[in-house]
Amino acid sequence: MAEKKTLKRFASLFLASTLIAGALAACSNEGTTKESGGSSSSESSDVIKIGANLELSGPVASYGSSIGDGAELAVEEINAAGGIDGKQVELVKVDNKSDNAEATNAAIKLATQDKVTAMIAPATSGNVIATAQIANQNKIPTVTASGTAPNVTENADGTINDYVFRTCFIDPFQGVVAANFATSELGAKNVAIYADNASDYAKGLAASFKEQIEANGGTVVAEEAYVADDTDFKSTLTRIKSANPDFVFIPGYYEEVGLIVKQARELGIEAPLMGADGWDSPTLVELAGAEALNNTFITNHYSSQDPDETIQGFVDAFEAKFSEAPNAFHALGYDTVYYLKDAIERAGSTDGEAIQKALAETKDLSLITGTFSVDEKHNPVKSATVLEYVDGNQEFNSKVNP
Amino acid sequence: MEWLQQLVNGISLGSIYALIALGYTMVYGIIKLINFAHGDVFMLGAFIGFYAIARWDLGFFPALIIAMLLCAIIGVIIERVAYKRLRNATRIAALITAIGVSLLIENTVIYFRGASPEAYPEVLSNKSISIFGANISSQSIMILGVTIVLMILLQFIVHKTKIGKAMRAVSHDPDAARLMGINVDNTISATFAIGSALAGAAGVIFGVYYTRIDPLMGVLPGLKAFVAAVLGGIGSIPGAMVGGLVLGVVETVVSALGYSLWRDAAAFVILILILILKPSGIFGKNTREKV
Structure with a gap:
């Protein structure tokens, strides 16, 4: 009986301490994020x-x-x-x-x-x-x-x-640059677009890219969308692959794009992939892997290698x-x-x-x-x-x- | 050969759901509790595997085993600390506790390492094998293999060992089992240990296959696995496996038809339909009311 009681006490102590830890966590977060409070x-x-x-x-x-x-x-x-x-x-x-x-x-x-x-x-x-x-x-x-x-x-x-x-x-400019690059530098004719459905940014880019590539004489053979926080893109990518595009435009943010690029390469999509400044993060390379990222392009604001x-x-x-x-x-x-x-x-x-x-x-x-x-x-x-x-x-x- | 490829995609996704669903179904079968913290044990498994691979330079299999062992221990601790005392309380009290434990685990992890995602290092070499025009990565074959081995092992434990027999007895009637000299507490702990170990394995496999892990990654797969368990018939082990695979394939088919934005909705529509039309699921027995 005594043993049971100590166990019980230990358990409630454990629970109480985790609760307190949680409360403290909340407090200390407040402290660090609003570091400006004092001098206001x-x-x-x-x-x-x-x-x-x-x-x-x-x-x-x-x-x-x-x-x-x-x-x-x-x-x-x-x-x-x-x-x-x-x-x-x-x-x-x-x-x-x-x-x-x-x-x-x-x-x-x-x-x-x-x-x-x-x-x-x-x-x-x-x-x-x-x-x-x-x-x-x-x-x-x-x-x-x-x-x-x-x-x-x-x-x-x-x-x-x-x-x-x-x-x-602005986005329309990035979309236009990407479309022109695809047509003139990569000779893309049949393109696919795979955009983040939840962000204004990606939708805007997809719209301006589509307009410009069609003006350049290209065809959009597949237009698909994903939702942020998805992890499995394979089924949609398989669909894109069967449309056989020679260029895929993927406006979106690095967290999903990293996985999309990796899974696209795994499924054997070898076409050049392109995105915009939303790709620009070291996390992208970690998620996609350096090899899968070969033959991908982004439009960006500047390059640290610009001479x-x-x-x-x-x-x-x-x-x-x-x-x-x-x-x-x-x-x-x-x-x-x-x-x-x-x-x-x-x-x-x-x-x-x-x-x-x-x-x-x-x-x-x-x-x-x-x-x-x-x-x-x-x-x-x-x-x-x-x-x-x-x-x-x-x-x-x-x-x-x- | 688009459809063959889609089937492969669906089975890979489904086998992860199935592994998580097994834990749900086993725990439900034995103490009639929907353990909502199960998805978070899956997340912990993914992180343990990640640290084992990235920090301690271990291979895939040692990391898998460490994650399974630690998750088994975590599962037992959760059961002993949070659920055991509620065994005779109302079902709703236990359910709410489960949700509380889930939030506690998620936020503890966020407190210690932040909410930013982590990228799994590449541990398995990844070559694509082309069969009938479908690209199957060696990773997904390996993962399917591991899943099948774990499931066979589980069937063996449940049907051929003493502890498995005890588990089936307790699930059938805890009081009668106690009268027969079965240690009910230990049996329940063992169930939690096995279920959590499977969730831990699913976590590592998920990390290797999908690369990105974060502290809230367990929420959606957890819910989907719950749907899979209900679809197969909650409490039934083969049901969980079949339910997981069916759910994975259905989600993939929905995306393949071009409705990728409806994929999550499809899973929950299945849950609603099953609950209305056949609440006992595909493999479920008609539950008899105890008097």
Whole structure:
């Protein structure tokens, strides 16, 4: 009997301790993700606060944390060089957990509690759209580093989100570049499209790719869709294979694309596969395997192997700080801070309306991911880079101007 | 030869469902509990296998055995800590506890290693063999082989060993079994150990075959395996195997017809239809009410 009692006591102790551990886990998460909390109320005029509402955890954490690292490097450089108009820059990072609702909450927090001058918006288009209204209402200029969907800056009724800008090009452009590359470089005639059905990003890319490839005289022989979080793509890929395409376009994010590429090669689909910037993550190579990735291409914002001098300067500085080669998201995060810096300097104040005006008037600004001017829809007009995967490494293929 | 290829795809997917479904069905057969934490034991198995292969440089088979052993222990611990005291409680109390255990396991793993996915290293060489125009990877043949061996082993344990006999007796009537001198507690623990070991094996196989594992990976396959168990007739071991394979093939056929977005829906429509039309499943006996 006594033995039974101790066992019981041990068990309840175990359960209680796991419960407490769970509660503590929740607390400590709060602590690390909202690291900005403390300094929020102390408002001083010699610091320019830039909020960063990023995907630091969750399914697309790789994008958000890359942008954060890039931005951090830029802020460090700017501060070392004397800041913006003599004011030091402070980066306030908030984790939106790769979730729309959390992105809105994070934007509200940055706008009302931290009272930031400008914001770096989330990495994925859906999350940026979730913050657009907050930016417009509070008149806080917001720049997304990598939200490529057209409706990030332009609403469905044709109105422009006044305070939302971006550093990257837009999806239709990526789709067009991919289609032209397929036709002219790879001689593709019968193409298949396999798109993520759940993301605006993938659907937008698929639509513009289809339009352009048909304009180029190609035929879409199969058009399939998958849902995020799937793991078994073989049955649909078998269907694609029997349509016998000579090129497959797979717009989507790396978590699924990695498995799709692997399974496609296992089923004997040898045709070139192509995607866009959503593929760009080291995780892709781990999931697909270096061999399966041969003969695949992506359109991207920049390449760390681009021989250009300023790019190589950035690559060296980045490698010195983080000891890894910067990917496109690092470069875009870095550029976003310089884009804001340029606008704040030209505006000559930290007033939201003045910065917004300066951002919209940006002309021939030369950054790592290309030289651009902003058009009337708040989209930068800039070049895209095509990269090829060779044994698991991205190799610079060509640069395409708009 | 698209259809042959699709059949191969379906059987590979189905054999993973079948391995998980066996654990559900065995536990249900013996204590009438739907163990919703089973999908998470499957996830733990995948992670144990991953660490065994990636960190300790073990091969596929040692990793498989380690994952099965550790999962068996975890299964017994779950049973002893969470379910044993509820054996005479209402069914709903046990069911809710099972859901609680499931959430506890998922979030404990997320707390310790985060929610980001992990890529399984390549442990089995992967060559494609072409038969009648269908590409069959050597991996999927290996996996099918392992699944079949495990199932034969299970049949042997259940029908030819003493513990198997005890399990069948307890499942039939626990009180009578106790009167006959069978240690019911140990028998139930053994059932959990065997079921969880199979889930652990399924986890490693899933990782090798599909590469990506994450802490919430057990949720959907767990539910699908539950559907498979119900389809085959819950409580019946051959039923779980057949149910898993049928479900895998049906899902593949739905995708093959071009309705890939309806694949998950198809599995749950099957569950609803089975519950309405033949609740006892394909292999299920008509349950007699105990008076």
